[in-house]
Amino acid sequence: MRLLKFAALGSLVVLLSACQSLFKPGLDDPLPTERLASEHLKPGCQGEQCPLVNIDTLKFPDEPQLDPIVERALL
Numbered sequence: 001m002r003l004l005k006f007a008a009l010g011s012l013v014v015l016l017s018a019c020q021s022l023f024k025p026g027l028d029d030p031l032p033t034e035r036l037a038s039e040h041l042k043p044g045c046q047g048e049q050c051p052l053v054n055i056d057t058l059k060f061p062d063e064p065q066l067d068p069i070v071e072r073a074l075l
Helices: 002-022 066-074
Strands: 034-041 052-059
Touching (some): 052 066
Antiparallel strands (some): 034 052
């Protein structure tokens, strides 16, 4: 009886691990991103002495909930 329980438990473990390998997320696939770059000069300023601000950020079209997290962290 004990051998039967052990075999049933082993079969259950093998079955569950097989299901996990079939339905795992694509962790090897990178997320598609869009790069957004912009430059801003101080309004009304002209010449080489004007401060210039460069902003580079990423957007994740397939994961829109990541966009505000990235903006909060970088801006």
